Amino acid sequence: MQYDLNGILVIDKPTRITSAKVVAWVKELVDAKKAGHAGTLDPFATGVLVCCINRATKLSRFFLHGHKTYEAVLHLGIETDTQDATGTITSTCDKIDYSAETIRSVCKQFEGAIEQHPPVYSALKHKGIPLYKHARRGKPVQKPARPVQISTIDILEMALPLVRFVVSCSAGTYIRTLCADIGTSLGCGGHLKELRRIESSGFTIAEAITLSKLENLVSSGQLSNQMISMSDALRDMPHYVADDKLFEKIMYGSMIAKQDFTLNGVDSTNGFIKIVDANNDLVAVLESVKDSSHYKYCCVFNN
Numbered sequence: 001m002q003y004d005l006n007g008i009l010v011i012d013k014p015t016r017i018t019s020a021k022v023v024a025w026v027k028e029l030v031d032a033k034k035a036g037h038a039g040t041l042d043p044f045a046t047g048v049l050v051c052c053i054n055r056a057t058k059l060s061r062f063f064l065h066g067h068k069t070y071e072a073v074l075h076l077g078i079e080t081d082t083q084d085a086t087g088t089i090t091s092t093c094d095k096i097d098y099s100a101e102t103i104r105s106v107c108k109q110f111e112g113a114i115e116q117h118p119p120v121y122s123a124l125k126h127k128g129i130p131l132y133k134h135a136r137r138g139k140p141v142q143k144p145a146r147p148v149q150i151s152t153i154d155i156l157e158m159a160l161p162l163v164r165f166v167v168s169c170s171a172g173t174y175i176r177t178l179c180a181d182i183g184t185s186l187g188c189g190g191h192l193k194e195l196r197r198i199e200s201s202g203f204t205i206a207e208a209i210t211l212s213k214l215e216n217l218v219s220s221g222q223l224s225n226q227m228i229s230m231s232d233a234l235r236d237m238p239h240y241v242a243d244d245k246l247f248e249k250i251m252y253g254s255m256i257a258k259q260d261f262t263l264n265g266v267d268s269t270n271g272f273i274k275i276v277d278a279n280n281d282l283v284a285v286l287e288s289v290k291d292s293s294h295y296k297y298c299c300v301f302n303n
Contacts, residue, residue: 066201
C-alpha cells in the first residue's frame with residue numbers, strides 16, 4: 001500500500017455517482033490506507049471534488065468551510081419536489097417570457113447575506129435520520145432557514161426557459177434551493193437542471209482530473225506529479241520553517257509558546273499557522289488563540 005502518498009487529489013467528479021463512491025474508487029486506485037473528501041456533491045452534479053489521501057485526511061476540516069463556485073443551469077417554469085432535475089414535477093408554468101433585465105434584477109436580489117431554507121430532500125438530519133428519507137416516506141421535514149453568503153451571481157446565457165449562470169457562495173449554500181427561490185420570485189417556479197462545481201476552497205476545475213486520467217497516472221507511475229502536497233494545499237495559511245529546537249518540541253508534543261517564533265508581517269494573535277521543515281513538508285498545524293501565550297495543536301505529522 002502507498003502509505004507514503006499524502007496529499008490532495010482534485011477529482012473532476014462524473015455525474016450519476018455519489019461522492020462517497022468516487023472517494024472509494026480513488027482510494028482503491030491509489031492503494032491508499034485512508035481517503036476522504038472535503039465537501040460532497042450531489043450524485044447528478046459534476047466537478048471539483050477535493051480528495052484527501054492518507055495523512056491529508058486530517059486537513060479536511062480546513063477545506064470544508066471554504067467558498068465554492070458553481071456553474072449552473074436554471075430551468076424556469078417547472079418545479080420539482082427535489083428542486084432539481086432528478087425529482088418529480090410538482091407544477092408547471094407557461095408564462096416565462098421575462099426580459100433579460102427582469103431576470104438579472106431578480107438574481108441580483110439574492111446576492112449578499114441571505115436566509116435559505118435547506119431542501120427537504122437533503123442529507124441534513126432530523127432525529128438522526130437524513131431529511132431525504134423522511135421525504136421519501138411522505139413525511140418531509142422543513143429545517144429552519146440558515147444564513148448563507150452569495151458573493152456573486154453572473155448570468156452567462158439566457159435561452160428561455162434555461163438560464164446558465166455562475167455563482168460564488170459560502171459553504172452550505174444549496175444551489176437547487178437558489179434556483180427554486182429565483183423561480184418563485186419571478187412567479188413561474190424553477191428548478192436546477194445542471195450543476196458543475198468549478199472551485200472549492202481555492203481548488204479549481206483546472207487542477208481537476210477525471211477518474212480515467214487518474215487511472216492512467218497510477219499505471220504509468222506518475223501519480224506523485226499530480227498530488228498536491230499537504231503544505232501546498234493549505235494555500236492561504238501563513239507558514240513558519242521550523243528550526244531543530246522547534247521541530248523537537250513539536251515531535252515531543254511540548255507546549256509551544258508564542259515567543260518561540262515570530263511570523264514576520266503576519267498577525268499571529270489569532271488563526272492557524274502551518275509549520276514546515278526545510279523541504280516544505282508539513283510538520284504541524286497550530287492554532288493561535290487570542291489572549292493566550294501559547295499555541296494550540298491542531299494536527300501533527302511525525303515525519
